[in-house]
Amino acid sequence: MPLLKASPGAQILLACMPWASTSQPSLALGLIKAQLAQVGIQADVAYFNLLLADLVSPETYEATKNRNVMASEWVFAERLTETPAQEGYLTYLASRGAGTSELALWQELCAASPKFFERCLELVPWESYRVVGFTTSMMQTVASLRLALLIKQRYPHITIVFGGANCEGSMGQTLHRLFPQVDVVVRGEVDDIVHELFRRLLLNAPLEGLPGLCYRQEERSVVGPPAALVKDLTKNPVPEYGDYFEQLARLPMRETTEVLVMFESSRGCWWGERSHCKFCALNGQGMLYRSKSVEQIVHELHTLKERHGISNFAAADNILDKRAIDKLTAAMEAKVPNIQVFYDIRADVSRQQMRCMARAGIRELEAGLENLSTPILKSMGKGATGIHNVRFLRRCSEFGIVPLWNYLYAFPGEKLVHYQELQPRIDPWLHHLPPPDVAFPLSLQRYAPYHSQPEKNGIEVTGALDDYKYIYGFKDEDLDELAYYFKFRYLDGYEPEQTALLLTHMVSRWQERSRSGLAQLRATLQGEEVFLTDTRSGIERTYRLDPIASLLYRLGESPQTAEQLGKALLRISPQAYLHLRGNTHAVLERLEAAHLFFREGEKLVALAVPDDEAFWLEMPPRMMAAEPEQLRVTA
Structure with missing residues (x-):
């Protein structure tokens, strides 16, 4: 056929x-x-x-498709060029740690390519x-x-x-x-x-x-001369996907394929216009952020849903326009109900925005978390903090949103001690929150600031990945112009092998505990008291907080210092504050000793996942700590 x-x-x-x-x-x-x-x-x-x-x-x-980017390309390279470049690649992969089963897979796919x-x-x-x-x-x-x-x-x-x-x-x-x-x-x-x-x-x-x-x-x-970025996306029509559905329908795999329809609501990156994440290689032409109207986005989703009978969608956007979240989610909920949508966002979206996204069907988010260490996040230009990333993970658990994230490491300027200090605060005390999909080292890619300004960022680019030689067989200067992925060395001599071992083990244990469902930290409000059930350590513990401790804990939805929490307690319950004689530190220390808070520097954020949205008490606006978007980022 x-x-x-x-x-x-x-x-x-x-x-x-x-x-x-x-x-x-x-x-x-x-x-x-x-x-x-x-x-x-x-x-x-x-x-x-x-x-x-x-x-x-x-x-x-x-x-196979996401297992090894370069090996996936190599399997099709036979007779692509006049140079017999492919010979020896499997030996090379073995020298890089590929096991017998993986080598057999690549050999099998290479053998299948002529038939394909x-x-x-x-x-x-x-x-x-x-x-x-x-x-x-x-x-x-x-x-x-x-x-x-x-x-x-x-x-x-x-x-x-x-x-x-x-x-x-x-x-x-x-x-x-x-x-x-x-x-x-x-x-x-x-x-x-x-x-x-x-x-x-x-x-x-x-x-x-x-x-x-x-x-x-x-x-x-x-x-020819370079092309300018497309300024007006509103002229673009709804994508036509009929060929895909017709061809899929002819194959047996149609019975098991869960189709995810792609759509586009913006291009570029509004955050990247302000602070380009140093490892990010997207938007090689420029970061200029351009977006469609809410009306056009909703029209496209509705059209695709009706045309193909599909309810699962994924936005190709680098980042969702924060200014449009409220209007977009309200329109999606009203006009395109019962859909599931993936979006890329920043983790500093508000609690109300996450609530709206969940109601509108935006149930998968890539928030660019990358790491939970603030010094490392700052060094890579993220403009985020570890404690705000932890808050984002907890909010995802609250609203039933799946966060898709990888724990990245091996960045210039990082130290093993960054991970050693963080490990006891993660393992096992964050195991009730969604784990990363994988621990992955820095990949140096064309157009990223690490590639375009290597010495400024503490590395030396040493050429295209060796894999390209086995794929194309061209001379080095041609490969350097053709390649997307590059080799590099750290100018300070950093060797991330020990970091890789520590982090790989930590993420693997986090994933195992998450899959088992045994790690929980749940909070219930009964009258004026908070009851917590904690199984993160492998032993079930139950905590009953007195009314004053309960008030302090319920004020900890977002990162705050002990002083800020004390002032908030004074505002909402002067009687409770006077009862403590202003000494909130002793109560917070007891809660922190039970690992009910995550600490970063002077700031604390509550870790429990409540069973009721009304659990948290709203901080007075003037007392809220600055969001990471407001932090100064030094490139």
Whole structure:
């Protein structure tokens, strides 16, 4: 059975290659298809990632796609270049710690790649198309290059176009120079030129004057002027995902695939405009934040839900516009009920905003927590604090929101002692809160400040990752321009091996305790007294707080000093404050000794997850401590 049949009048095919997720239609290709339809140009989208998952099994595909970015590219590299670069890669992986089962997996996938490309060529009516476009986000570059080469060999009349994140800047320019099967590279956002670009390609007209392109003149690579960022997102239509659902429906994996539909409500990063996180490599063209109106966002969600019968969505945004949260969540709750949505945000959103998000169906959040040590967070330019990140995790538990986060380490300037000091405050006392998905060392990526300003940030870039040699076989200077991932060394001689051991063990234990469900710290209000049930240490303990201690604890929803908590107690209950003779420290010390608070410096935040939203007492506004967004960040 063919993967797809050419639509009437379609001369353009857009290709989604591995290792794009099989549970998500491509936002980039769905948007381009809809944009072309606006001017009467028909395009088809082929989801070749579904073909590979069907060939090797959906389980193998999903277990592989995020396992090792470079190895995932390598499996498609055979005969990509004239250099036999692939030889020795498995030995190299073994030297880096890959086990026997993992090596066998990569060898199996490499052996399956010829059959995969054979199916790609067999199951598509290539003779119907004049232009084939590839998106190169999410480890899709090598598979795209290999299929493009095979297409050119069999169908030389087809024009090959590349775009996507891996084509930005020098990467796209170098890719175009080194791979003659690629006729055109789009370096940057295509929205403003998409109609004219494909119109000219179909007419075989010259491409001069269109910004952001690399193209060929007499077999010579020509680099056009850079393209400006797209300013107006309101012109963009609702993405067209019909091809994905039709192709998925033809495969057995349709029975087990839980589809997550992508949408876009903004581009850029408003926080990055103010303070670029030093490890962040997103937005290579610039941080300029642009967003759609609430009305347009809700219209797109409603349209996609009705069109495809889907209720699970994920925003492709780098960050949600804080100013729009109240209006957006109210509109979602009223006009697109019963949906589940993922968003990227900052952890300094208010408690009320998190409540609104939960009610609107925003039940998964990536908040850029990264670490729970304030010195390390400051060193990487996060503009956040560890104690506010802990508060965010507790709030997620309260509102039934799943936080997606990784514990990152191996940053320039960090010390092993940072983690040694933090460990006894995490293990086991935070085990009732959502754990990180993985402990992961710093990955040096193009466009991140660590890469663009290495010496200023305490590192030396020593070249592209060695994996690229085994994939492409090019000389080092070409790989340095083509690569996205880089090697580096610390200028102060830091070696993070001991940190890795400590943190990996700590995260693994946190995950185990979380999965077991045995670690709990629950709070119940009975009259004027707080009752707490604590199983975090493995032994169940019950605490009954007297009315005054209960008031102090209920004031600890957000990070405050003991002095601030005392003043708040005075404001809400002068009698209780006078009863303590102003000495709130003794009560707070007893609560802290039981690990009912998390301390950072002079500040405390309550750790218990209450069973009632009315549990917390609101701090008088003038006494609230500054949110991390207001902290000064030194780049």
